[in-house]
Amino acid sequence: MLMHRTTSQIPVGDQPGDIERQIRSLVLDYISKPNCVILAVSAANVDLANSEALKLARSTDPQGRRTIGVLTKLDLMDAGTNALDILTGRVYPLKLGFIGVVNRSQADINAEKPLGDAMESEGEFFRNHPAYRNIAHKNGTRYLAKTLNQVLMGHIRDKLPDMKARLNTLMGQAQQELNSFGDAAIYGDKNQQGSLILRLMTQFARDFVASIDGTSVDISTKELSGGARIYYIFNDVFGTALTSIDATQNLDNQDIRTAIRNSTGPRPSLFVPEIAFDLLVKPQIKLLEAPSLRCVELVYEELVKICHNCTSAELQRFPRLHAQLIEVVSELLRERLGPTTDYTQSLIDIQTAYINTNHPAFIQGSAAATHSMAAPQPKQILPR
Secondary structure, three states, X not given: OEEOOOOOOOOOOOOOXXXXXXXXXXXXXXXXXXXXXXXXXXXXXXXXXXXXXXXXXXXXXXXXXXXXXXXXXXXXXXXXXXXXXXXXXXXXOOOOOEEEOOOOOHHHHHOOOXXXXXXXXXXXXXXXXXXXXXXXXXXXXXXXHHHHXXXXXXHHHXXXXXXXXXXXXXXXXXXXXXXXXXXXXXXXXXXXHHHHHHHHXXXXXXXXXXXXXXXXXXXXXXXXXXXXXXXXXXXXXHHHHHHOOOOOOOOOHHHHHHHHHHHHOXXXXXXXXXXXXXXXXXXXXXXXXXXXXXXXHHHHHHHHHHHHHOOOHHHHOOHHHXXXXXXXXXXXXXXXXXXXXXXXXXXXXXXXXXXXXXXXXXXXXXHHHHHHHHOOOOOOOOOO
């Protein structure tokens, strides 16, 4: 990985305004990978503490184990100064060390100086410099290329076993996923596509039923779903709604008296007529309608949710078929919502239309009243 000594600070020409952020993000995306070897290039005639390359390298490789430092412009340093301490690792230690290079000047480039001649001049610079002559064999472009090749090969040898193990694991997972899709030979055979679709539809139906029965292999431990959710709707939601209904809602003593009088006409009433009872009870039975219809809607919504959650690895390979299955099943459920609502409404209407006074609840109440009236009255003791 090659990282220049600095990133662009100011947009130039048609560069976007956030060019610095883009370059930094791009560089960090690569050098953050643990298998990446970082080549941090810095200028020798600038304070190393200001090197943007080393700052970025340090942020992802704080121990300097996979960073190679490169110092350029050694020939442009101020007179009486040198970068020997940096090249020997005493200023900024790196495991892979620093390598100094002397590139062609602008004048050499304009004069089209051959690269071979430039490398010879570079070698003479290091061999003749009093500070660098003892380490001349460990600097220069040729040594940098040789070192990069050795580091790269060694890095590959070190990382290859882990990479091979990871590849084998990924290949095993991919093969297992491929096997779960079924026989690949039938996908291109139009004669067998029908049987494939039938098998996928059958598996979809089995998953749907298993989710309701509670035998699905993917059972959630976080929330109720499937048949358990439907049971909760019937027994908790619907049951609580029925329990909360006040049977005497909107009824007071005056209403009861008025109903009794209206049902007897001009004649006085000795007993409560059944017509008055029916007149008072029927509106109360209608109170069951709203929670019953709400229960139907909640069960419908749960069935649609189950439909969307029913999928297999093989069916996921055919997203259009999966989407079509969900659409068709959802439409079937939607078609049955109307008749189910009508049936529930008819059950309420049946209970409203005919009140069975022979029901055990009425019989027990009547028997209790008769027994109370037939019980011998206590004798009144007259005072002497």
